[in-house]
Amino acid sequence: MSKEEAIGLLRSRGLKVTPQRVAILRILLNGGHFNITQLLNEVRKIEPSISISTVYNTLTVLVNSGILRSFEANGKTWYEVKRQSHVNVVCEDTGEITDIYVDTSFIENELSKRGIKVKDLNIIVHGDCAGASKPEASNQR
Amino acid sequence: MSKEEAIGLLRSRGLKVTPQRVAILRILLNGGHFNITQLLNEVRKIEPSISISTVYNTLTVLVNSGILRSFEANGKTWYEVKRQSHVNVVCEDTGEITDIYVDTSFIENELSKRGIKVKDLNIIVHGDCAGASKPEASNQR
DNA sequence: ATATGTGCAAAGGGTTTGCAGATAT
DNA sequence: ATATCTGCAAACCCTTTGCACATAT
Numbered sequence: 001m002s003k004e005e006a007i008g009l010l011r012s013r014g015l016k017v018t019p020q021r022v023a024i025l026r027i028l029l030n031g032g033h034f035n036i037t038q039l040l041n042e043v044r045k046i047e048p049s050i051s052i053s054t055v056y057n058t059l060t061v062l063v064n065s066g067i068l069r070s071f072e073a074n075g076k077t078w079y080e081v082k083r084q085s086h087v088n089v090v091c092e093d094t095g096e097i098t099d100i101y102v103d104t105s106f107i108e109n110e111l112s113k114r115g116i117k118v119k120d121l122n123i124i125v126h127g128d129c130a131g132a133s134k135p136e137a138s139n140q141r
Numbered sequence: 142m143s144k145e146e147a148i149g150l151l152r153s154r155g156l157k158v159t160p161q162r163v164a165i166l167r168i169l170l171n172g173g174h175f176n177i178t179q180l181l182n183e184v185r186k187i188e189p190s191i192s193i194s195t196v197y198n199t200l201t202v203l204v205n206s207g208i209l210r211s212f213e214a215n216g217k218t219w220y221e222v223k224r225q226s227h228v229n230v231v232c233e234d235t236g237e238i239t240d241i242y243v244d245t246s247f248i249e250n251e252l253s254k255r256g257i258k259v260k261d262l263n264i265i266v267h268g269d270c271a272g273a274s275k276p277e278a279s280n281q282r
Numbered sequence: 283a284t285a286t287g288t289g290c291a292a293a294g295g296g297t298t299t300g301c302a303g304a305t306a307t
Numbered sequence: 308a309t310a311t312c313t314g315c316a317a318a319c320c321c322t323t324t325g326c327a328c329a330t331a332t
Contacts, residue, residue: 076296111268119233
């Protein structure tokens with residue numbers, strides 16, 4: 001029942017709870033990566049009349065409040081729930097994006113040594129996933 | 142005299158040597174990161190009549206031939222000469238991109254263990270560079 | 283000579299903006 | 308009650324495409 005989780009998250013950041021926001025957040029809480037078009041299609045199954053500008057607005061709000069993170073790949077912006085840091089692998093043939101959990105804290109350490117405060121770390125790999133060992137949440141192009 | 146270097150690189154990949162290609166490559170060989178608009182402005186100092194589609198064409202050719210690499214940040218595509226792997230830090234306030242050299246082979250090793258052939262590794266950090274220790278080539282928004 | 287590259291203009295796709303009406307608090 | 312959010316349409320990039328002319332080999 002991720003609906004309660006979504007509502008709780010919104011309230012915890014002082015954001016108004018609207019059906020559109022709850023629907024978007026629920027989809028993302030289930031895991032994976034979504035671009036705007038995918039999200040619009042998914043959300044419309046729940047909230048058929050939602051507009052694309054509401055999706056954009058909501059995602060901006062959720063990123064700014066620290067619930068989501070975004071990164072750019074293949075000419076689009078991708079959104080995911082902010083959890084432990086990982087590597088986003090963009091599979092060359094399918095366009096699928098797969099999370100691979102690798103400890104990346106040494107990068108942040110190295111950067112802070114040099115006076116850079118890391119707000120967000122994106123590791124994006126383009127590669128061949130044909131032989132990958134299907135580990136985690138993924139999502140298509 | 143980076144002109145010879147540019148010409149040599151083009152020939153070594155079997156690419157036709159045109160004044161436009163040489164001009165673009167010379168600019169990038171001097172170091173740093175450029176988006177299309179910046180590159181167009183720079184190249185026009187040397188080749189005033191160059192068109193934006195030639196810049197796009199050339200960059201695609203240079204990326205495909207393995208001379209350049211590209212990554213996306215701030216809604217734009219950035220190009221740089223393919224050299225040793227590093228972290229691209231996007232400074233939040235200025236939009237400047239700075240190279241920080243950190244050994245990232247650990248990540249590639251970890252990924253190949255899981256059956257992923259890394260074609261390109263992009264590490265993009267958004268952060269606060271106010272206190273950074275000005276290390277390497279950089280470039281503005 | 284001819285395969286390839288260049289430049290122009292138009293089109294495409296993703297994202298942002300402005301604003302009137304609707305809704306959460 | 309009112310500050311905020313939503314949905315629509317138009318505008319705004321950045322990037323790609325098609326094609327005639329020019330150029331490198």
